[in-house]
Amino acid sequence: MSAFSREQITQLSQSQSEPKWALEKRLEAFAAIENLPLPKLEKTNIDRWNFSQFQLHQVDATFSQPEQLPVEVNRLFLEDHSNILVQKNDAVVYQTQKALQQGVIFTSFANAFQQHETLLKKYLFQQETAHRISAIHQAFMQGGVFVYVPRNVTVELPLQTVFWLAGEEAAIFPHILVVAEENSRVEIVANFLDTDAGAALSNSVIETYVGQGAKVQIATVSQFGDSVVDVMDRFAQVGRDGDMEWIVADLSDGRIISKSTTNLEGAGGHVDVKSVAFGANEMRSNITSEIFHFGTHTTSDIQARSVMKDKATSILNSITKIEKGASKSDGQQTGKVLMLDPEARGDANPILLIDENDVTAGHAASVGRIDPLTLFYLMSRGISKNEASKLIIRGFLDTVIADIPSAALRASIHETIEGKFTS
Amino acid sequence: MSTPNLDIRDLQVSIEDKQILKGVNLSVNGGEIHAIMGPNGTGKSTLASALMGHPKYEVTGGSVTIDGEDLLEMEVDERARAGLFLAMQYPSEVSGVTNSDFLRSAINAKRGEGNEISLMKFIREMDKQMDVLEMDESFATRYLNEGFSGGEKKRNEILQMMMLKPRFSILDEIDSGLDIDALKIVAAGVNEMRSPERGVIIITHYQRLLNYIKPDFVHVFMQGRIVKSGGPELAERLEQEGYDWVKEELGIVDETVGHKV
Numbered sequence: 001m002s003a004f005s006r007e008q009i010t011q012l013s014q015s016q017s018e019p020k021w022a023l024e025k026r027l028e029a030f031a032a033i034e035n036l037p038l039p040k041l042e043k044t045n046i047d048r049w050n051f052s053q054f055q056l057h058q059v060d061a062t063f064s065q066p067e068q069l070p071v072e073v074n075r076l077f078l079e080d081h082s083n084i085l086v087q088k089n090d091a092v093v094y095q096t097q098k099a100l101q102q103g104v105i106f107t108s109f110a111n112a113f114q115q116h117e118t119l120l121k122k123y124l125f126q127q128e129t130a131h132r133i134s135a136i137h138q139a140f141m142q143g144g145v146f147v148y149v150p151r152n153v154t155v156e157l158p159l160q161t162v163f164w165l166a167g168e169e170a171a172i173f174p175h176i177l178v179v180a181e182e183n184s185r186v187e188i189v190a191n192f193l194d195t196d197a198g199a200a201l202s203n204s205v206i207e208t209y210v211g212q213g214a215k216v217q218i219a220t221v222s223q224f225g226d227s228v229v230d231v232m233d234r235f236a237q238v239g240r241d242g243d244m245e246w247i248v249a250d251l252s253d254g255r256i257i258s259k260s261t262t263n264l265e266g267a268g269g270h271v272d273v274k275s276v277a278f279g280a281n282e283m284r285s286n287i288t289s290e291i292f293h294f295g296t297h298t299t300s301d302i303q304a305r306s307v308m309k310d311k312a313t314s315i316l317n318s319i320t321k322i323e324k325g326a327s328k329s330d331g332q333q334t335g336k337v338l339m340l341d342p343e344a345r346g347d348a349n350p351i352l353l354i355d356e357n358d359v360t361a362g363h364a365a366s367v368g369r370i371d372p373l374t375l376f377y378l379m380s381r382g383i384s385k386n387e388a389s390k391l392i393i394r395g396f397l398d399t400v401i402a403d404i405p406s407a408a409l410r411a412s413i414h415e416t417i418e419g420k421f422t423s
Numbered sequence: 424m425s426t427p428n429l430d431i432r433d434l435q436v437s438i439e440d441k442q443i444l445k446g447v448n449l450s451v452n453g454g455e456i457h458a459i460m461g462p463n464g465t466g467k468s469t470l471a472s473a474l475m476g477h478p479k480y481e482v483t484g485g486s487v488t489i490d491g492e493d494l495l496e497m498e499v500d501e502r503a504r505a506g507l508f509l510a511m512q513y514p515s516e517v518s519g520v521t522n523s524d525f526l527r528s529a530i531n532a533k534r535g536e537g538n539e540i541s542l543m544k545f546i547r548e549m550d551k552q553m554d555v556l557e558m559d560e561s562f563a564t565r566y567l568n569e570g571f572s573g574g575e576k577k578r579n580e581i582l583q584m585m586m587l588k589p590r591f592s593i594l595d596e597i598d599s600g601l602d603i604d605a606l607k608i609v610a611a612g613v614n615e616m617r618s619p620e621r622g623v624i625i626i627t628h629y630q631r632l633l634n635y636i637k638p639d640f641v642h643v644f645m646q647g648r649i650v651k652s653g654g655p656e657l658a659e660r661l662e663q664e665g666y667d668w669v670k671e672e673l674g675i676v677d678e679t680v681g682h683k684v
Contacts, residue, residue, distance in 0.1 A: 371515070372478050374515040374517055376476075376477060376499060376515075377511065377517075378515075378525070378529075379476075379499035379500040379503070380475050380476075380499055380500075380502075380509055380511075381503055381525075381529035381532070381587065382500055382503035382504045382529050382532040382533045382587070383500055383528055383529055383532045385500065387528065388500075391517070391520050391524075391528060392517065394519065394520070395518055395519025395566070395567075396519055397519070398519035398520075399519045402519070
């Protein structure tokens with residue numbers, strides 16, 4: 001990180017008008033970068049991946065109409081356009097906000113630091129920077145969104161965000177912080193993409209606090225080009241009878257480290273992880289869904305699917321840990337990889353760690369290719385080999401995608417996958 | 424269009440270098456129903472699979488034409504679009520693909536781009552045929568064959584046949600595992616398809632199905648070929664007397680494809 005100095009970190013903090021404690025957290029992380037190791041990933045060697053060579057581009061132009069945004073960005077929006085935040089590199093360039101109930105916060109961090117400092121101080125940067133990548137994120141964090149939903153409030157329409165990377169060696173470090181108080185409900189969609197070739201890095205973190213009886217759904221759709229290293233670290237803490245749903249669509253073409261960690265703290269909490277990936281060319285991905293059951297009667301389900309084409313590689317890790325005392329809990333997981341070409345690679349690592357007797361758990365994992373007899377069956381009805389393969393792949397992923405509530409989001413994911421399949 | 428014709432001449436087929444079919448001759452015209460009967464292990468199902476182009480079977484000799492076109496030169500999907508249909512004994516289960524999406528893709532594959540069936544028309548047609556087969560409407564939105572019972576899979580095969588309206592249908596042991604009520608329903612479906620525009624080959628162990636679908640021709644299959652042909656009365660005699668008299672008459676000791684004599 002010799003290319004950057006403490007002064008630059010200080011400037012970054014000041015440009016967002018951050019309070020002193022936030023700057024201190026940044027500087028602490030910046031100092032730790034050199035000494036912290038890279039995370040150890042199952043069957044993926046990331047030693048040569050680029051996490052620290054990048055430029056901080058600044059953006060001045062903003063957009064007042066969605067039509068002015070590039071079509072790649074504009075097509076990401078769902079039917080409803082009420083609540084949108086688009087961040088290009090370091091700045092918010094387009095924003096709408098309509099009809100949010102009293103007390104609901106959906107805003108950029110720069111704004112949040114000024115208006116909601118007490119809340120931020122309670123929740124932001126609470127996770128330890130366990131490795132070099134998370135320390136880089138904490139030191140360079142730029143923008144992102146803060147979402148706060150008060151008690152008993154249901155946010156009817158999804159909150160949509162786009163993180164948009166543009167420029168040579170460009171990097172973004174968005175942070176999404178979601179606090180859902182008791183019995184509240186909210187859905188958030190976060191899209192990640194780049195528009196020019198040559199961008200370098202997206203290092204993002206999502207932190208979620210699901211209060212008692214609250215229900216939070218967060219969908220991330222990543223579609224970076226092949227020059228980008230795409231790291232996303234998701235964390236959720238779920239309170240009593242809370243309900244968390246992660247929808248993870250890893251559709252980037254470069255290098256991917258995608259992880260979600262959910263702690264089911266309170267009794268009766270539940271989490272669903274629905275993860276799909278489609279890789280083409282030389283894409284390499286390490287995708288981890290990790291769940292810790294602490295409370296009694298907590299339940300979890302991981303459904304992960306990866307389709308790998310050309311020379312793409314996918315390592316799919318599903319980890320369910322049921323801690324001592326989490327009695328009457330249930331943890332289920334299924335991870336499947338489908339390889340389309342001889343040089344495509346995949347691995348599914350199912351891990352169940354159980355320290356409590358009175359629980360149920362199950363796992364299924366498979367790595368395989370399209371079954372020639374299934375192909376024969378579909379073709380015997382007149383469907384071409386190409387169309388039959390598409391149906392099989394779509395079916396393979398749809399056991400997960402079909403559960404995504406938004407039709408527009410489903411269609412958008414299908415469209416991206418279709419594009420990769422035919423390219 | 425002229426009368427459909429499927430012409431099989433001296434067809435020889437191997438699996439992993441073992442010859443199974445040893446010269447099959449059969450000509451089927453539109454309007455005809457042919458029953459191919461025979462004990463287990465004689466190669467009947469191999470004939471069905473090889474005609475459809477199953478990847479495991481290799482044609483080593485002979486010819487097959489459909490309406491004068493060389494069937495064996497065609498890919499599996501081309502064979503289907505040329506009018507061949509195989510109701511399979513063990514159809515695949517395809518997760519995530521609904522029955523109706525699959526059927527619509529199949530119909531549209533045949534109709535071609537720009538001539539797709541309208542969704543309304545498709546739904547009407549599917550409802551109608553599912554009624555004939557007494558299938559619950561939930562089958563339209565269930566994943567293709569996934570979790571279907573043996574009998575449900577067979578009905579689903581017949582549903583596909585009724586929707587695709589092929590010129591030639593081969594029913595490979597469609598009666599196995601069906602109770603008598605289901606058998607009647609499946610037979611009703613096949614009978615509804617009966618027309619001068621369509622030919623049918625029924626492969627079966629038992630005469631039972633032929634009580635409900637009356638064949639025009641009956642062929643006995645042994646040692647990987649047709650050894651005897653006749654009319655419906657042949658099926659009745661087989662039902663009453665079994666296959667031993669055929670073996671005796673033809674001097675066959677071992678009727679299977681692995682026969683020594």
